[in-house]
Amino acid sequence: MLLDPYRRKINYLRISVTDRCNLRCCYCMPEEGIPLISHEEILTYEEILRIVRVFATEGISKVRLTGGEPLVRKGIVDFIHSLSQIKEIKDLSLTTNGILLRELARDLKQAGLRRINISLDSLRKERFCQITRRDDFERVWKGIEEALSVGLSPIKLNMVAIQGLNDDEIESFARLTLRLPLSVRYIEYMPSGNGEEWKKSDLLTIPQIKSRLEKVGKLISIPSDQWDGPAKRFRIEGAIGEIGLIGPVSSHFCDDCNRLRLTPDGKIRTCLFSDEEIDVKELLRKGGSDRDLKERLLVALRAKPERHPINTHQFKKCQRNMSAIGG
Numbered sequence: 210m211l212l213d214p215y216r217r218k219i220n221y222l223r224i225s226v227t228d229r230c231n232l233r234c235c236y237c238m239p240e241e242g243i244p245l246i247s248h249e250e251i252l253t254y255e256e257i258l259r260i261v262r263v264f265a266t267e268g269i270s271k272v273r274l275t276g277g278e279p280l281v282r283k284g285i286v287d288f289i290h291s292l293s294q295i296k297e298i299k300d301l302s303l304t305t306n307g308i309l310l311r312e313l314a315r316d317l318k319q320a321g322l323r324r325i326n327i328s329l330d331s332l333r334k335e336r337f338c339q340i341t342r343r344d345d346f347e348r349v350w351k352g353i354e355e356a357l358s359v360g361l362s363p364i365k366l367n368m369v370a371i372q373g374l375n376d377d378e379i380e381s382f383a384r385l386t387l388r389l390p391l392s393v394r395y396i397e398y399m400p401s402g403n404g405e406e407w408k409k410s411d412l413l414t415i416p417q418i419k420s421r422l423e424k425v426g427k428l429i430s431i432p433s434d435q436w437d438g439p440a441k442r443f444r445i446e447g448a449i450g451e452i453g454l455i456g457p458v459s460s461h462f463c464d465d466c467n468r469l470r471l472t473p474d475g476k477i478r479t480c481l482f483s484d485e486e487i488d489v490k491e492l493l494r495k496g497g498s499d500r501d502l503k504e505r506l507l508v509a510l511r512a513k514p515e516r517h518p519i520n521t522h523q524f525k526k527c528q529r530n531m532s533a534i535g536g
């Protein structure tokens with residue numbers, strides 16, 4: 210079992226397989242994109258598999274693939290199949306913007322993926338286009354339908370709620386759970402990514418979101434299970450789907466943090482908001498042993514901060530863009 214210095218059990222590795230993305234969400238990336246990591250610097254699938262196999266023997270049992278947009282990386286389905294064969298990995302999931310899901314959902318399911326998170330910040334075509342700078346709302350919606358129809362479950366729909374941008378859709382997202390078996394999750398807007406633009410006044414806190422949801426129906430609390438991480442779960446009375454509330458900015462989010470991150474270029478990050486990075490790629494490429502890899506994992510574990518600094522005066526935006534860390 211991996212315990213950090215604050216006695217949190219770390220069992221979750223979030224892996225960013227690419228910094229490339231097929232959207233340009235206004236709060237995440239500038240319109241022209243960001244300088245990309247060169248292909249040689251990006252970990253090969255074989256390298257990632259080796260890292261996961263070694264870390265799994267130490268206590269990592271949950272893996273989520275993210276990016277950038279993970280589905281744009283060639284060979285992702287076969288890679289997921291290989292990950293699904295690692296017996297210590299009990300929970301394998303993926304976060305996507307859904308654009309390529311209609312084409313890939315069935316293959317992903319067959320490759321061993323059980324569940325999926327889909328990021329969607331608006332249910333309105335024009336607003337989707339304004340936020341993402343791409344006219345792909347219908348593709349994403351068809352992707353969600355396909356994910357439902359092939360039986361990926363649960364399907365979590367993640368909405369970043371931003372004051373004045375999409376806050377008037379909080380209730381519409383919640384109403385989806387009345388008729389569809391989706392878990393709609395509201396995430397506070399964080400000062401990261403293209404976050405020069407982040408202003409405290411854009412933030413819609415979880416308590417504010419919750420009070421809006423209470424107008425849709427009675428919220429019934431659902432006990433968390435071991436894979437939930439920091440989300441607080443609810444169901445609107447009579448709904449078939451669920452609500453999840455994730456408050457990295459306003460709540461004691463870090464107490465339940467169980468994760469490390471692996472960047473596309475092979476650095477372990479101990480926290481989304483810390484620039485501390487522990488290099489594993491260099492070790493792998495210089496012929497490091499499994500034992501050396503385990504040692505690096507322990508270095509990362511020991512370096513994990515007790516909490517992120519967002520609400521402190523020491524806070525400064527992290528050096529890497531969200532797309533190059535893995536959101």
Ligand code: SAM
Nearest residue numbers: 237276277278304305306328398399401402536
């Ligand atoms: N492309 C994939 C996707 O769309 O889910 C994975 C990467 S994306 C960076 C992961 C998630 O990070 C998305 O749900 C996105 O909305 C979220 N995100 C990006 N910048 C954020 C910010 N400043 N605050 C909160 N969430 C953010």
